[in-house]
Amino acid sequence: MSARLPVLVTRPEPGNAATVARAAALGLDARALPLFAAHALPWTAPDPGDFDILLLTSAQAVRLAGPELAKLAALPVHAVGSATGAAAAAAGLRVECTGATDAQDLIDAMTSYDRPRILWLSGRERSVFDPRGATLTPLPCYGVDPLEAPAAWDALTAAPAVVLAHSTRGAARIGALAGARRAHLSLIAISAKAAAAAGDGWAGVTVTPTPDDAAMVTAAHHLCQKAQK
Template identity: 65%
Template structure:
């Protein structure tokens, strides 16, 4: 049985369905409202010998890289988050380390080791990080593009609800689509930086201490049930 305010999940598939399932298992009234869709970009793998390690900041890179990924299997992987690490391992890559915070924190750790050349298999739209003196080479293999909101979107955000923002782009788009009159809506972000990207004016705006679904959903559950009182 679901209770409380609706929980609006905006991330692209296949992550959207996974988050909705986790939220439903917690008894939340989760609604799949993807605002982006991911697709593969053409890319050519470089010589693996030109790099020391591969950085993965999203499981989407593994899912959408295609058969070219096999050419980089010799590179140890540094992955941000358990989901990315699991996707890499499932694709036959060797995960050397999993970062529990964000990409910058993982790069800081990498800088303390004997790592000089990093290949970053990533999306076309990506954040900027300080490589701490290392060479960080982005190689886009996928893109995540905006799509029209589902037809139920306008009705859902017209009433109190809780929204999840899994990225800075998502936070900015949610804020733009919600518009200024959003004092009836609560937003849960995957990190403080993502929360800041959503701007002000929300009934509540909070960020997970860890960049995980579990952390976000714990906060969302409290807000959904708080809103029903």
């Protein structure tokens, strides 16, 4: 039986520690290698009466929103992923819908029967989505800044390993740092867009069926089990 593959967790804290703990509970050799740090931005909640829906695409928006978030409690939440939905519910928000894929699919579903006014509590850097005729108003409440590659990055990517990409921006950074080493690295991406952002040439790419941490760790477990046979 071969040695265990290390599982490299690159997402920002506090999610990084949660993923490492989840993976370790399954017996994986999980390593914390955060490539970004998230921080709160100053923002002011608008009048919730001007909107019909609060869109949340990351649990970081809930964690870092601060006291202004309570002013939006009247709005029904549409969340991407179970972790974001759970964070919103824990913060006292009313979660009406949790999407199992990505934000565009969620927007498509909510605009198929109406043209709602959507307030998107977002990060400073964000993807571009088609509002499908609705009004989509992004309001940044947090930023995510790149960190220097951790000291252990070169050593851990010099041999086969599993790398987790929890976002499109994170996947692009992983791809840039991995370079030619991607030929012996297996990538697990939270979405097809994240996988595309990481580029080609990986030893293997897995896109999780749902955009959440549990699915990513499960995929890593399967890969590591397969490698040990």
